[in-house]
Amino acid sequence: MERKQGPGLQADQTDQKKSGKRTIPLREGLFVMPSRPGEKPRLLGSRCRGCGKTTFPPRSVCSECYGEDLERVPLSAKGQLYTYTIIGYPAPGLTAPYAIGYVDLAEGVRVFSILTEWDQKGLKVGMEVELVLDKFREDKEGNEILTYKFRPLQEGRER
Amino acid sequence: MRDVFVIGVGMTRLGKFPEVSMPDLARKAFVDAVKDAGIKPKEIEASFIGHVRQPGQGAMLGQRIMREVGVTGIPVLNVENICSSGSSAIWAASGFIASGQFDLAVVIGVEQLSILGKGVIPPRQEDLEGLQGATLPSYFAMVARRHMFEYGTTIEQLALVSIKNHRNGCLNPYAQFQKEVTYEEICNAPMVADPLTVLHCCPTGDGAAVAILASERIAKRVSSSPIRLAASVLKSGTYEGGWRDLTTNDQTRRASQEAYRIAGIGPEDLDLIELHDCFTIAEIYHYENLGLCKRGEGGRFIEEGKSELSGKVPVNPSGGLLAKGHPLGATGVAQVVEVVWQLRGQAGKRQVEKARVGLTHCLGGVIDGLDLGACTINILKR
Numbered sequence: 001m002e003r004k005q006g007p008g009l010q011a012d013q014t015d016q017k018k019s020g021k022r023t024i025p026l027r028e029g030l031f032v033m034p035s036r037p038g039e040k041p042r043l044l045g046s047r048c049r050g051c052g053k054t055t056f057p058p059r060s061v062c063s064e065c066y067g068e069d070l071e072r073v074p075l076s077a078k079g080q081l082y083t084y085t086i087i088g089y090p091a092p093g094l095t096a097p098y099a100i101g102y103v104d105l106a107e108g109v110r111v112f113s114i115l116t117e118w119d120q121k122g123l124k125v126g127m128e129v130e131l132v133l134d135k136f137r138e139d140k141e142g143n144e145i146l147t148y149k150f151r152p153l154q155e156g157r158e159r
Numbered sequence: 160m161r162d163v164f165v166i167g168v169g170m171t172r173l174g175k176f177p178e179v180s181m182p183d184l185a186r187k188a189f190v191d192a193v194k195d196a197g198i199k200p201k202e203i204e205a206s207f208i209g210h211v212r213q214p215g216q217g218a219m220l221g222q223r224i225m226r227e228v229g230v231t232g233i234p235v236l237n238v239e240n241i242c243s244s245g246s247s248a249i250w251a252a253s254g255f256i257a258s259g260q261f262d263l264a265v266v267i268g269v270e271q272l273s274i275l276g277k278g279v280i281p282p283r284q285e286d287l288e289g290l291q292g293a294t295l296p297s298y299f300a301m302v303a304r305r306h307m308f309e310y311g312t313t314i315e316q317l318a319l320v321s322i323k324n325h326r327n328g329c330l331n332p333y334a335q336f337q338k339e340v341t342y343e344e345i346c347n348a349p350m351v352a353d354p355l356t357v358l359h360c361c362p363t364g365d366g367a368a369v370a371i372l373a374s375e376r377i378a379k380r381v382s383s384s385p386i387r388l389a390a391s392v393l394k395s396g397t398y399e400g401g402w403r404d405l406t407t408n409d410q411t412r413r414a415s416q417e418a419y420r421i422a423g424i425g426p427e428d429l430d431l432i433e434l435h436d437c438f439t440i441a442e443i444y445h446y447e448n449l450g451l452c453k454r455g456e457g458g459r460f461i462e463e464g465k466s467e468l469s470g471k472v473p474v475n476p477s478g479g480l481l482a483k484g485h486p487l488g489a490t491g492v493a494q495v496v497e498v499v500w501q502l503r504g505q506a507g508k509r510q511v512e513k514a515r516v517g518l519t520h521c522l523g524g525v526i527d528g529l530d531l532g533a534c535t536i537n538i539l540k541r
Contacts (some may be wrong), residue, residue, distance in 0.1 A: 011198055026291070081300075082305065082402075083305040084301060084403070085229075085297050085301050085304060085352045085353050086301075086350075087297055087301035087352045087353075088297065088349060088350035088352060088353070089294065089351045090294075093290045100293060100297060102300065102301065108402060110402050110403065112287065113291070114291050115447065126308070
């Protein structure tokens with residue numbers, strides 16, 4: 001599984017197994033972990049078999065045609081950064097600064113996501129970004145909460 | 160549908176009053192509004208309370224307020240639409256009067272955020288974006304970033320909104336902030352979500368505002384030139400799972416276009432506007448959303464002085480949310496209070512010359528996948 005280091009991340013699975021701590025996804029059904037080496041993680045959208053509309057996160061009822069015949073589909077692993085911000089006043093439980101943004105994927109989907117490696121590579125509207133899975137934070141029992149993030153594929157700064 | 164009039168208004172100063180209870184805040188504004196209307200409280204037939212129920216503050220605030228003011232037994236409806244709660248309460252009340260069910264209703268908008276502590280108001284935790292660290296300012300920060308990318312809007316133009324509204328606030332005895340701010344102060348203030356510093360964002364605070372709505376029969380009895388609520392429109396955001404254009408606010412456009420049609424006017428007929436400047440970028444793009452200028456021209460609109468108190472169409476003569484304050488439920492009603500004062504020539508040092516037609520625009524709630532939650536437009540005419 002492709003895992004990126006981030007500030008404060010200890011990715012030692014052996015230690016985790018010993019201590020009984022688990023890795024839990026932020027929410028079930030949002031992403032697939034790669035099953036083979038070199039394979040990239042993918043987000044899961046829902047695609048309406050009736051009209052083809054694809055959305056993320058997955059829905060139960062199609063937003064276009066109200067159809068209920070929807071399938072889960074893996075989405076592109078790369079996209080374009082539509083917009084972003086670096087947060088100074090954090091949401092409860094989080095530590096600033098951190099970056100978030102909207103990423104446009106080829107399926108016509110726009111994904112809200114945490115951004116990673118932004119301090120090293122810089123952020124610029126329109127830049128190409130790719131999906132990674134990474135630790136978000138720990139829960140009360142010390143389990144690691146895993147989420148999806150996007151990182152810049154190129155260097156770029158706004159000013 | 161019958162005509163609806165606003166016959167009495169009142170509000171408290173907005174600010175931080177943690178030692179006063181919400182029913183007390185509301186009572187002060189209620190007493191002023193009733194006196195202003197020249198009616199007896201017992202004539203009120205229905206009560207609509209705009210308020211965002213915060214944890215620990217209890218249910219049925221409306222009934223508790225009406226108990227304090229001594230008008231009980233009548234229908235009371237507690238209305239919650241986040242920042243649009245007060246204006247949605249006006250929308251609800253006006254519908255009941257227009258349809259003939261009531262002749263006289265009171266709308267009370269009230270909020271007390273000072274007792275909740277500091278920090279940003281986050282989205283609900285079941286929202287995927289909120290779970291991952293989105294905040295209300297972060298949404299508008301991202302709107303700003305994209306607006307700057309697509310249209311070349313500058314941070315200086317955004318700052319002009321804060322400078323203008325703080326300057327207007329100095330002329331408004333009801334405003335939370337009555338001090339001007341400079342460009343340097345805006346830039347050097349703490350960063351909430353890049354590029355928005357604290358002075359690009361509206362404050363939290365407390366306050367109450369009341370408007371008394373009536374049918375023509377009662378309005379003509381109490382006033383020779385009552386202010387008419389020519390249109391009141393409420394819209395929710397439409398769901399879009401794909402690529403929504405963040406540089407425009409579709410529900411403001413839809414709501415305002417319908418309001419203009421109902422009121423029989425266009426944006427060029429407006430003498431003043433109280434719009435939802437929760438953040439500086441919001442005012443900039445609402446100039447465009449309300450049809451005051453073309454897409455992308457919002458920055459230029461303020462740069463050319465068109466929204467100044469002395470400009471083509473004064474925007475937020477009260478100081479807006481940025482300087483007057485934003486106690487959530489009170490805001491929508493406070494906007495109507497300001498426009499009524501302006502149309503009557505009672506706005507003191509911030510009076511807009513020859514004000515005959517005013518618009519209020521109130522917009523609340525960031526919800527995953529929706530534009531924003533609720534947009535209310537009220538148009539008032541003398």
